[in-house]
Amino acid sequence: MLTFKREYIYLDYNATTPVLPEVGETFRVYAEEVFYNPSSAHALGKLAKEALDSAREKVASLIQAKKDEIIFTSSGTESNHLAILGYLRSYELKTGKKGHLIVSSFEHPSILNLAVKLMEWGYSIDFLRVSPEGYVEVEDLKRKIRKDTALVSVMLANNEIGTIQPIPELAKLCKEYGVVFHTDASQAVGKIPVSVVELSCDMLTISGHKLYAPKGIGALFVREGLELQPIFYGGGQERGLRPGTEPVALCMALAKACEIAERDLPAEMERLTFLREKLYQGLKSAYPKLYRFGLEDRTLPNTLTVSFVGVSAQDIFQAIPQVCASTGAACHDRKGSITLSALKVAEDVAIGTIRFSLGRYTTLEDIERTIELFKGYFSKHN
Numbered sequence: 001m002l003t004f005k006r007e008y009i010y011l012d013y014n015a016t017t018p019v020l021p022e023v024g025e026t027f028r029v030y031a032e033e034v035f036y037n038p039s040s041a042h043a044l045g046k047l048a049k050e051a052l053d054s055a056r057e058k059v060a061s062l063i064q065a066k067k068d069e070i071i072f073t074s075s076g077t078e079s080n081h082l083a084i085l086g087y088l089r090s091y092e093l094k095t096g097k098k099g100h101l102i103v104s105s106f107e108h109p110s111i112l113n114l115a116v117k118l119m120e121w122g123y124s125i126d127f128l129r130v131s132p133e134g135y136v137e138v139e140d141l142k143r144k145i146r147k148d149t150a151l152v153s154v155m156l157a158n159n160e161i162g163t164i165q166p167i168p169e170l171a172k173l174c175k176e177y178g179v180v181f182h183t184d185a186s187q188a189v190g191k192i193p194v195s196v197v198e199l200s201c202d203m204l205t206i207s208g209h210k211l212y213a214p215k216g217i218g219a220l221f222v223r224e225g226l227e228l229q230p231i232f233y234g235g236g237q238e239r240g241l242r243p244g245t246e247p248v249a250l251c252m253a254l255a256k257a258c259e260i261a262e263r264d265l266p267a268e269m270e271r272l273t274f275l276r277e278k279l280y281q282g283l284k285s286a287y288p289k290l291y292r293f294g295l296e297d298r299t300l301p302n303t304l305t306v307s308f309v310g311v312s313a314q315d316i317f318q319a320i321p322q323v324c325a326s327t328g329a330a331c332h333d334r335k336g337s338i339t340l341s342a343l344k345v346a347e348d349v350a351i352g353t354i355r356f357s358l359g360r361y362t363t364l365e366d367i368e369r370t371i372e373l374f375k376g377y378f379s380k381h382n
Contacts, residue, residue: 001043009366012299013302013359014159014187019253020212020360025212025254025321030249038246039237048248049256053249055255059219061259063185063204064195071238072251073222076186076207077110081218081240083115083182083203084153086228088123093149104136104165106342107155108184117170128154130342134163134294156199159337160355161293162303164192171200180226186210186218190261190299192269202226208250208289210228210361213257217250272358273301275367279356280304282371286378289350302359306320307345308352311381316354320373321361326355 019027030051036051057067073079084101093098100107103115105127115125126144128136136154145152152174157164167183174181182203188194190211196204203226208217221243222228234243277296283306284290291307308316340350356370 007322009323011025011356011358011362011366011370013362014162014210014300014355014357015326016209016215017212017359018361019182019214020257020258020260023253023256027249027253030252034248036248038230038248039235050254052248052260053113055251058255059206059258060221062194062262063101063189063221064197065204066224067110068239069221069224071241072254073218073220073242074216075208075218076184077218078110079205079218080108080110080184081114081206082220082228082231083222084111084118084151085231086241087151087180087182087203087226088118089180089229089231090227097148098123100126100146100148101126102128102141102144102149103154104130104154104342106130106134106158106160106339107153108159109182111153111155113339124148130339132343133204134158134161134339134343135298136165136170136171138166138173141173145173145177145179149177150216151180151182153182155187156183156185156194156204157192157303158298158339159187160337161305162187162300162355163294163358164188164298164300166198167201170203175200183356189267190257191272191302193265196221196223200296206254208254208257210246210256211261214250214319217254218245219254219316222277230356250313268360269301270288272362274358275358275362275364276301276304278364279339279358279367279370280306282367283374286371286375291352293343293353300357302362303355303357305353305355307349308354309350311352313354315379316374319377323370323373327353327358 036044036048037065038052060067060070088099119125128140154165154170156167171181180202184205185194185203186207189206202223204221206219209215230241232243237243287308289309291309293305
């Protein structure tokens with residue numbers, strides 16, 4: 001690919017992904033040729049409306065949802081805000097009370113920072129602990145759920161260490177208490193099978209740029225019958241929940257990315273798991289004190305987060321700038337790691353932590369070259 005200069009090895013796919021050629025071409029067609037407003041009553045407007053319906057159907061298919069349960073948004077952040085603010089406002093209108101919210105302590109900043117703001121607005125918030133391995137515990141939710149709990153939000157897969165959370169068990173517990181459950185699946189959709197039926201969630205967030213669609217498009221699954229209040233006000237688009245002229249080209253691009261993900265998922269999971277384990281073994285041989293986050297079989301196939309305990313990750317990257325990986329989630333790299341703070345890791349572990357996230361254009365040659373670069377670094381600095 002022209003965008004990936006040969007001297008660099010891009011291993012930061014959890015931060016963002018390139019737009020696939022087929023996805024880019026789909027975007028071009030609907031941006032340049034089928035550019036019409038889907039709310040227009042004329043024949044060309046109806047053509048755009050048909051495309052929008054088709055896009056909704058393809059996104060729904062990837063997560064085993066119904067077409068009308070998909071709301072298009074601009075991003076994962078907006079989807080998270082619509083889910084949490086939209087439902088809490090709906091709950092307050094029905095009950096006359098501010099509902100209790102529970103989130104995990106290592107959610108994406110779009111949820112954690114929102115939770116802090118909600119506390120300032122008078123809402124009661126509880127944070128679920130995370131085990132040293134990087135997993136939310138069902139028993140902790142059981143302890144914290146209350147009669148006035150309105151909503152629980154726990155991410156499906158952590159963005160920094162890739163750990164896959166026990167969402168079906170958490171959602172089942174919420175159902176027993178009559179509590180609505182939302183999961184931010186931004187890092188999981190397109191990397192592992194995601195089914196809203198199997199997860200039993202009421203709402204689920206999708207982010208386009210995490211699965212080879214352009215930035216600027218996301219989606220929120222809202223289970224049929226669940227009532228939300230909009231967080232923007234304007235026209236009646238997206239069932240009145242997301243006003244603004246629908247970006248048909250972006251919606252179609254996301255749909256194409258979902259279609260490709262659904263088609264290629266089993267093979268990509270197998271390929272990326274193989275490359276991930278090869279990378280781990282190679283890095284372990286280069287630095288025997290290497291610490292690995294998460295359990296191998298409960299982590300995203302593309303994600304390997306490790307710590308070169310006692311060694312500065314920043315120093316490593318200064319010495320081998322060819323490897324483009326992350327010392328923290330790219331969304332908030334310069335503000336420290338939310339996940340490492342939640343895990344309460346020792347300082348010598350935290351400073352040495354690197355997240356390698358692989359993707360469609362990662363090759364065996366990339367992995368072998370990365371291992372050699374790290375071996376070269378540690379042969380000089382040990």
